Amino acid sequence: MAGPAAGAPARPGAAAFWLVGTVLVLLMLSSSVPSALYVLYQDRWDLSSGMITVVFALYAVTVLAGLLVFGSLSDTLGRRPVLTAGLLLAIVSMGLFAAAQGPVWLLAARAVQGLAVGLATGAMGAALLELAPRSRPALGAQVNSAGPTVGIGLGGIGAGLLVQYAPAPTSLSYLILIGAFALCLAGVLRMPESAPGAVRSGGFALAPHRIHVPAPARRRFAVLILTIIAVWSVGGFYLSLGPHLALSLLESTNYLAGGATVALLAGAATAAQLLLGRTEALRTAVLGLLGLLAGLGLVLLSLGLGSAAVFLVATAVLGSGWGAAFLGSFRALSALADPVHRGELTAAVYVFAYLAMSVPAVLAGLFTNLHGLHPTSVGFMAAVAGVCALALLATLRLGARTRAGRGTA
Numbered sequence: 001m002a003g004p005a006a007g008a009p010a011r012p013g014a015a016a017f018w019l020v021g022t023v024l025v026l027l028m029l030s031s032s033v034p035s036a037l038y039v040l041y042q043d044r045w046d047l048s049s050g051m052i053t054v055v056f057a058l059y060a061v062t063v064l065a066g067l068l069v070f071g072s073l074s075d076t077l078g079r080r081p082v083l084t085a086g087l088l089l090a091i092v093s094m095g096l097f098a099a100a101q102g103p104v105w106l107l108a109a110r111a112v113q114g115l116a117v118g119l120a121t122g123a124m125g126a127a128l129l130e131l132a133p134r135s136r137p138a139l140g141a142q143v144n145s146a147g148p149t150v151g152i153g154l155g156g157i158g159a160g161l162l163v164q165y166a167p168a169p170t171s172l173s174y175l176i177l178i179g180a181f182a183l184c185l186a187g188v189l190r191m192p193e194s195a196p197g198a199v200r201s202g203g204f205a206l207a208p209h210r211i212h213v214p215a216p217a218r219r220r221f222a223v224l225i226l227t228i229i230a231v232w233s234v235g236g237f238y239l240s241l242g243p244h245l246a247l248s249l250l251e252s253t254n255y256l257a258g259g260a261t262v263a264l265l266a267g268a269a270t271a272a273q274l275l276l277g278r279t280e281a282l283r284t285a286v287l288g289l290l291g292l293l294a295g296l297g298l299v300l301l302s303l304g305l306g307s308a309a310v311f312l313v314a315t316a317v318l319g320s321g322w323g324a325a326f327l328g329s330f331r332a333l334s335a336l337a338d339p340v341h342r343g344e345l346t347a348a349v350y351v352f353a354y355l356a357m358s359v360p361a362v363l364a365g366l367f368t369n370l371h372g373l374h375p376t377s378v379g380f381m382a383a384v385a386g387v388c389a390l391a392l393l394a395t396l397r398l399g400a401r402t403r404a405g406r407g408t409a
Helices: 014-045 051-070 073-077 079-098 102-132 140-166 172-190 216-238 243-250 256-277 281-305 308-332 337-371 373-409
Strands: none
Touching: 014 051, 014 079, 014 102, 014 140, 014 172, 014 216, 014 243, 014 256, 051 102, 051 216, 051 281, 051 337, 073 079, 073 102, 079 102, 079 172, 102 140, 102 256, 102 337, 140 172, 140 256, 216 243, 216 256, 216 281, 216 308, 216 337, 216 373, 243 256, 243 308, 243 373, 256 308, 281 308, 281 373, 337 373
């Protein structure tokens, strides 16, 4: 029996797939842990809401820097070495968080953390698509979209519990994550390479490719990216100012309540993704956008009434729409590139995601300093609802054109 062709990558086992999925969840988990601590940091170091959103946004900016400089590096160098570097940086960032004594430490930790995630994102996204079981090829896109929401949810609730009830509230979460990242690093060093164009031997030139969207796919990309922008604008607000807003409406000082709000959003998103995992991509995106519009409307209602109960219901509805919209749009976007350029396209998607996560959040923080949290929240939610409506109309038109094309084929 003939062996595999020379130079062809071996088919990795299921263990490698789930290892990469675990790395994705842990990186997203670590990114949401500070959200549960922001209120505590504000109290201890007298930080303004504007400073909190700057700390949050610095993470997104450095993620973008990693994506723009190294987003397609794994297509050439390989998934494994890029993931290794990302995990090493993640460990350094957790150490900085654990030792933090003021806002400068937070900024440094967030910057290194963002670079770690930016470096690893393209490699993780592409590896999950390549390592997905042959019997379930859609599983790669499902884990790509569900991994961030699972991680964000676990980070919010886990950090909230540790901050409220465990000793060393500003360091314990990060020390636990250092151990988890170290275990994953040991596994990544042993996993087989999956990138079809990775360097196998000899030297290579460290010249990362530019972020690139194939020309025939650009119109579909432009439509679908509107949904990504809407989804991550909501995510950025909840991860930066959401806990503060929740504690204000709940009239509570329990840090778990702030973390639980992030967990509720992400948990509802994960549930929606599991429920709609086999639904056609564009239909899933449309259902998600409808959920986002409904959730945003309920958030506005809760702010008008000053009702914590309505806010929690709104967060659950908003989360379900968030998860479905991200799943549908990511699945549709992941089909637009050939395997050799998969890392580039995945990185391009996340460039828009992190821009949407950071820029509106910083603006919201600045407006909060000037006008207060509740008026700023009302304006923010109304603006995102406008983006959702535009994305919904564009996606419905794209779906109609796609069905018409199939009918004439």
